[in-house]
Amino acid sequence: MSEIILPPNAHALLNSVRSVGYSLETAVADLIDNSISAGAKKISIRYSPHDNPYVAVLDDGLGMESDELTSAMRHGSKDPEDARSVKDLGRFGLGLKTASLSQCRKLTVISLKNGSLSGRCWDLDLIAQRKDWVLCVPETEDIKLLPLADDLLRQGQGTVVVWQHLDKLEAGESSINKALGEKMDIVREHIALVFHRYISGDPITDIEKRKELKAPVL
Numbered sequence: 590m591s592e593i594i595l596p597p598n599a600h601a602l603l604n605s606v607r608s609v610g611y612s613l614e615t616a617v618a619d620l621i622d623n624s625i626s627a628g629a630k631k632i633s634i635r636y637s638p639h640d641n642p643y644v645a646v647l648d649d650g651l652g653m654e655s656d657e658l659t660s661a662m663r664h665g666s667k668d669p670e671d672a673r674s675v676k677d678l679g680r681f682g683l684g685l686k687t688a689s690l691s692q693c694r695k696l697t698v699i700s701l702k703n704g705s706l707s708g709r710c711w712d713l714d715l716i717a718q719r720k721d722w723v724l725c726v727p728e729t730e731d732i733k734l735l736p737l738a739d740d741l742l743r744q745g746q747g748t749v750v751v752w753q754h755l756d757k758l759e760a761g762e763s764s765i766n767k768a769l770g771e772k773m774d775i776v777r778e779h780i781a782l783v784f785h786r787y788i789s790g791d792p793i794t795d796i797e798k799r800k801e802l803k804a805p806v807l
């Protein structure tokens with residue numbers, strides 16, 4: 590018998606996975622699951638429809654060092670048959686990537702753990718151009734310009750997931766400003782419903798619309 594190693598075509602696979610059936614609210618909920626699994630006590634969601642629109646989720650969970658972050662960005666980062674901790678809400682090692690890329694063309698995750706700040710980014714346009722699984726490693730100065738990076742540094746540990754190039758959210762909308770505002774209202778309601786068990790006293794989520802803040806292009 591001979592063998593052929595046949596990895597999937599990166600761009601074709603990622604494009605198909607984009608239509609797997611997430612809505613904005615279920616995609617955000619998947620990120621919140623990850624934050625809760627990472628022991629977060631506070632989770633903030635921020636978005637902006639201006640200039641370079643984004644949706645970003647910050648948590649104060651355990652965070653990831655650079656190797657852990659690279660693994661986390663891998664599609665199928667964990668075996669569903671492996672034993673999981675009772676706190677771990679994830680299973681297939683896909684949620685972060687598929688939920689995010691169902692809503693945006695550019696997913697950046699930055700994380701701070703043990704004083705080390707790391708960032709990794711999947712950019713569907715770059716993957717289409719290079720026809721390979723090219724994971725970007727942004728420079729520290731660029732990481733610091735991302736939405737909520739300041740807050741992450743101030744917290745001292747945690748993770749920020751940033752969605753940019755929001756093509757799915759912009760599709761068919763004449764005003765991204767109005768559309769994003771309306772869609773984030775639905776997100777707020779969905780989160781309140783799904784995570785009510787986790788929300789006690791102070792609201793776990795603080796959805797904030799920042800008009801002035803500009804998200805940089807990495």
Ligand SMILES: Nc1ncnc2c1ncn2[C@@H]1O[C@H](COP(=O)(O)OP(=O)(O)O)[C@@H](O)[C@H]1O
Pocket residue numbers: 623624627648650651652653660661662666667678679680681682683684685686747748
């Ligand atoms: N907010 C976060 N904080 C810390 N680690 C995270 C966070 N989000 C994701 N991760 C890490 O990335 C891995 C992959 O996440 P994901 O793709 O959602 O798959 P799953 O949740 O099934 O493991 C997680 O198992 C976890 O180790």
Ligand SMILES: [Mg+2]
Pocket residue numbers: 619622623678679680683684685
């Ligand atoms: Mg998950």
